[in-house]
Amino acid sequence: MKIAILGGDGFVGWPTSLHLSDQGHEIHIIDNLSRRWIDTELGVQSLTPMDSIQERTRIWHQETGKRIHFHLIDLAKDYDVLKNWLAEHKPDAIVHFAEQRAAPYSMKSDRHKNYTVNNNVSATHNLLNAMVEIGLDAHLVHLGTMGVYGYSTVGAAIPEGYLPVGIETMTGDTVNQEILYPANPGSIYHMTKCLDQLLFQFYAKNDQLRITDLHQGIVWGTHTEQTRRHEQLINRFDYDGDYGTVLNRFLIQSAIGYPLTVHGTGGQTRAFIHIQDSVRCIELALADAPAAGDRVKIFNQVTETHRVRDLAELVAKLTGGEIVNLPNPRKEAAENDLIVDREQFIKLGLKPITLAEGLLEEVIEVAKKYAYRVDRSRVPASSAWTKEIAQTVDTDP
Numbered sequence: 001m002k003i004a005i006l007g008g009d010g011f012v013g014w015p016t017s018l019h020l021s022d023q024g025h026e027i028h029i030i031d032n033l034s035r036r037w038i039d040t041e042l043g044v045q046s047l048t049p050m051d052s053i054q055e056r057t058r059i060w061h062q063e064t065g066k067r068i069h070f071h072l073i074d075l076a077k078d079y080d081v082l083k084n085w086l087a088e089h090k091p092d093a094i095v096h097f098a099e100q101r102a103a104p105y106s107m108k109s110d111r112h113k114n115y116t117v118n119n120n121v122s123a124t125h126n127l128l129n130a131m132v133e134i135g136l137d138a139h140l141v142h143l144g145t146m147g148v149y150g151y152s153t154v155g156a157a158i159p160e161g162y163l164p165v166g167i168e169t170m171t172g173d174t175v176n177q178e179i180l181y182p183a184n185p186g187s188i189y190h191m192t193k194c195l196d197q198l199l200f201q202f203y204a205k206n207d208q209l210r211i212t213d214l215h216q217g218i219v220w221g222t223h224t225e226q227t228r229r230h231e232q233l234i235n236r237f238d239y240d241g242d243y244g245t246v247l248n249r250f251l252i253q254s255a256i257g258y259p260l261t262v263h264g265t266g267g268q269t270r271a272f273i274h275i276q277d278s279v280r281c282i283e284l285a286l287a288d289a290p291a292a293g294d295r296v297k298i299f300n301q302v303t304e305t306h307r308v309r310d311l312a313e314l315v316a317k318l319t320g321g322e323i324v325n326l327p328n329p330r331k332e333a334a335e336n337d338l339i340v341d342r343e344q345f346i347k348l349g350l351k352p353i354t355l356a357e358g359l360l361e362e363v364i365e366v367a368k369k370y371a372y373r374v375d376r377s378r379v380p381a382s383s384a385w386t387k388e389i390a391q392t393v394d395t396d397p
């Protein structure tokens with residue numbers, strides 16, 4: 001297939017591009033390189049030394065003989081450029097990662113809230129609008145988030161997108177329907193993913209676009225089979241308070257002798273997936289496209305759930321690290337349970353990689369190798385969810 005990977009320079013986008021290229025697909029990365037600009041804005045860099053996108057694709061060609069094409073396009077701002085590119089190249093499938101993906105970054109200030117909403121909603125809408133305008137029947141696979149559901153389970157598992165409900169009619173009969181699981185975002189970033197869901201629902205219904213939405217959990221790990229092949233194919237690894245995600249943060253913190261920064265009691269339960277499974281799920285979703293006229297296909301892209309304090313204890317036991325409980329900069333439930341349905345990918349053949357499989361050590365090794373690149377002053381999470389919470393945030397462990 002000819003596949004356009006929007007946001008193919010990012011943390012999941014890059015290994016996905018390599019994985020799909022390795023399988024023989026023709027890959028076109030479309031990216032505005034905003035993630036690299038945000039590093040500059042925040043004064044932080046990936047733990048792992050990343051080359052330019054052009055250099056990365058050159059090395060991939062050198063190692064495999066396969067070409068990954070790169071196109072510098074801003075989806076949110078360059079509507080006509082995007083539309084003309086799609087009309088000219090007519091990809092069979094589009095994987096859409098091209099959104100600002102950090103919850104803390106989206107809550108940093110009013111400017112960051114505006115940026116996240118304008119960028120994410122415009123990017124998604126421009127894409128859908130352009131597809132309809134040029135009559136492009138490509139399968140669109142979008143990287144969404146588990147955070148659209150909120151994280152509380154009311155005794156029952158969170159289904160894969162749709163909730164069966166019985167509605168009582170005026171005549172006393174019960175009509176059964178499946179509705180989108182109620183959106184319950186916990187940050188501006190997560191809210192944009194809820195808005196994406198409505199855009200998808202409309203365009204699938206009105207224009208018969210074929211859309212798959214992947215509700216992914218927190219990704220951990222850094223290497224995939226392809227990024228291990230050459231030092232210059234290495235994936236990015238975020239450790240800072242805005243972009244670093246919890247398990248990868250604990251692993252790098254332990255590698256540099258920094259206390260493991262548990263927010264509050266660490267009673268938050270979240271869904272997780274290893275980066276290798278993440279790219280495999282995208283491959284599986286691409287091969288299982290909905291038909292024109294179908295409703296949006298939704299998968300929960302998750303392999304296991306864990307409580308934050310349990311992860312901290314696990315990492316501390318493995319590495320001898322110290323745990324510190326800090327005031328939580330976020331507005332979120334202090335404790336929650338989470339049960340998630342994830343049968344669809346298992347049925348399609350996913351064999352989940354779990355924390356138990358030795359890959360935690362691999363991340364610790366990567367973290368130790370590049371520990372000299374860490375700026376300890378960028379480790380604390382300082383973006384507060386409200387002005388009141390900002391008064392209480394104490395980032396000093």
Ligand code: USQ
Nearest residue numbers: 101102103145146147216217218245246261262263268308
């Ligand atoms: N947390 C800590 N200590 C830290 C960092 C985080 O205790 O040093 C806690 C947070 O308070 C939160 C949990 O860990 O309760 C998860 O935080 P996170 O930064 O790992 O994940 P989150 O902000 O939810 O966002 C990440 C990705 C996002 C993706 C989402 C999936 O950045 O792109 O959509 O995970 S999910 O969490 O399932 O919504």
